[in-house]
Amino acid sequence: MDLVSKDQNKYSIKRKKNEYEVVIGLEVHAQVLSESKLFSTSSTKFGAEPNTQVSLVDAAFPGMLPVINEFCIKQAVKTGIGLNAKINKKSIFDRKNYFYADLPQGYQISQYKNPIVGEGTVILDLPDGEKSIGIERLHLEQDAGKSIHDIDPQNTFVDLNRSGVALMEIVSKPDLRSLEEVNLYIKKLRSIMKYLGTCDGNMQEGSLRADVNVSVRKKGDQDLGTRCEIKNVNSIKFMQMAIDYEANRQVDILEEGGKIDQETRLFDTKKNETRSMRSKEDAHDYRYFPDPDLLPLEFTDEFINELKKNIPELPDEKKKRFIEKFKLSPYEANILVSDIDTSKYFEAVIKNSDIKLSTNWITGELFALLNEKNLEISKSPISAQNLSKLINLIKNGTISGKIAKSVFEIMAVGDSDPKKIIEEKGLKQQSDPKELEKIVDKVINENQDKVKEFKSGKDKLFGFFVGQVMKISEGKANPQLVNDILKKKLK
């Protein structure tokens, strides 16, 4: 698959004579949406008091044994299906051995050689078309606890609430080429998992974080350069900053005739730079081996098929349907399907309303409002039903688009029925031709000089007459009717 040449918006770094391409791969750690942990029954709720959601298993007491949480397994399989990936009917949990204060067992239970999910793909919608990003694998693992170093000058405090929470590590192939692709990739992954209900995608709470692999190569080179891994970056913006810094750092080294050392680096968000954490020589030897406390995970075809049956319509299919059924442009469809709640809102509005108007109102006024108030669509101050009513009032001529904007503003304060607002505020459009004729006559009578000028060829004055009529009607006059009457009277 030749991904590079298709991409027109290439991100590259130029120095003197050379141009470098940046190659990026992501290892996304997505917290499985689940009430309890991967191998224990403790709660996974975010924000609890330290060490209140810790079982004997999570704290690795002597003789405690892990027991698989079947729900987490199903969540991982569903995610694999959503990534169009191969579900491995047999997978194995391994122990990844290392010492750290917030790792109570002295090993993390993870999957090494035999992950639960194999190769798959994620489709990105770029301005010039689609690009598919390869997924290498998805595996399940336990999260560690949290070490807190800033409470006491001498001691480190450990909070084990997160210890044992299920994570899906989703490893991409090195197919990403720009900061924008990274942005779209993360958003797409998040979108798919939110559609599936397998991860809430909340980056602030750490439900989604990534290790970023970056390498550079001279434009046209076929071989990949030596990569550096930037650990644990927790926002798209930081990922982009880290990649940009790291790619430039690598290019600078190459330009000076140096060579890149494979290493693990940290991104310092305050200084906006990456720093070496450990070199390849210092890399941990994790001494992976199959966890003898757990049997291999084996699925039947029925188990997988049952899950497949219950997979909801995912963004790519939904987009296709929106384009075909609702005649949306790919751009509009993309915007409306990217978030499952947006697509639900859209479909609720268009159930009883004009599709074109609904699309414009949702992507225009509503998005602006949500943006301004920094709200998710699920928390929208205007319900889908009321927006649908508003759109119908425009469509049937009860109010003009302009009045509708004022009504929308009122609705945004207290999600009220637009009909009521129109009645209470007397905003109903004047569509009675007799009444409008009276106003038109008044305007013509009071502006005879302008009428003369108009008749002598100053066409632009038509707008002035319309404006005057609207002013007198307080904006309620049906603009189409006003146009028709004025044209007739001014002949």
Place this chain on the structure above:
Amino acid sequence: MTNITDLTLVELVNKIKKKDVSSKEITTAYVTRSEKSKKLNAYITDNFENALKKANDFDNNPNYEKKLPGIPIAVKDLFCTKDVKTTAGSKILNNFIPSYESTVTENLWKEGSILLGKLNCDEFAMGSSNETSFFGNVQSPIGKNLVPGGSSGGSASALAAKLTPATIGTDTGGSIRQPASFTGTVGLKPTYGACSRYGIVAFASSLDQAGPMTRNVKDCALLLDVMCSYDIKDSTSVNFKRKNYFKELNNSIKGKKIGIPKEYRVDGMSKEIEDLWQKGINIIKDSGAEVVDISLPNTKYALPAYYIVAPAEASSNLARYDGVKYGFRSEGNNLIEMYENTRSQGFGDEVKRRIMIGTYVLSSGYYDAYYLKAQKVRKLIKNDFDEVYKKVDAILTPSTPSSAFAIGEKSKDPVSMYLNDIFTVPINLAGLPAISIPGGYDKKGYPLGLQIIGKTFDEQNIINIAYSMETQINFKNKIKDWWI
């Protein structure tokens, strides 16, 4: 009336059910004898006061429907017991009091049994002589300065010395059967997955199994009945139909085919062991069973494979003892120093040796040559057994290549110590059940054991064979209470 402590477990149960004796009388008898037997160093932690109180409670409100009504039992200190210190024979858990109960001990208490105390063992069950315990070596009641075997050495010593009517141990490579053999008692390692591992301090997870240690086969059947259960808290626990081993106990051996593996006739095997084995074979033949010569060709690889797999798992299982959460901690100037101080002071030499071996065999670059190869060998050993079980119902071997040795005799030579497990280790690698019963004595008068190995989950069959042989052998332990 005979001494209470001379009665077997089944006799005690019957007597208490007939109200011939009270729980308090039994418990008092065992507490008294245990207190007089401190020289054996069989206990790490006693629970005497509490046990007497519980015995009283039982007598005040008896329930004779239980399988072990009001019977006091001391257990190996590898089983976590709620509110009672559990050390695994290690300094690193010297101050550890669990807030939970292991499934196997819970099963005992549910059937009316009472915890008498926690018995000494090799540190983290790593040893064949009970000399690696942080709490000192255990004396065998068989003779002064003789090891009781290991790692369930405290259990074997307490059982043979009649400080407890029965006990439970754990067996990773022979830790029940070898001490049973050394002390003239009965020890059974069940099929892997028969008894829950929940709440047992882990040594090597894929090999560890809890099992009964008793004075005779009948007691063994009863105790196995109580211990054995399917447990969802242990993912390796197997949900098979467990038999009522005690009820279905019989001595039918007639017509059974018993395999004699030629590979167990090891180089330099003593005449005594050779004779003991032959005696066992003759008994089987006389009882109407058919003796079949069999071959388990990969037996010679079992010991090296075991000493790769077991330390590998142990090195990882013991990583949790880091001074952070519970147990012993030795401070340091930073985290790494704290780890180093805690673990170098908290673990003994044998444990450290196995952690180092285990870490080595799992290291990148060595994994394939050691751990992976050992796992392949393990599969071959299992295949050997599967193959012969097409032809025979059970296998008879000696339990150990020698009788008990003196304290200090082998502790400086780990390899000669490891060789003690040569007949028991293959069974753990294959996950099979095996029982050791007393077969006779060597010329010093020390007991020697015979091992009967069964098919997967076929405990009933080997117990029945053992029961039949026991009658024929008619073994009597010659213990003279030298320590009292």
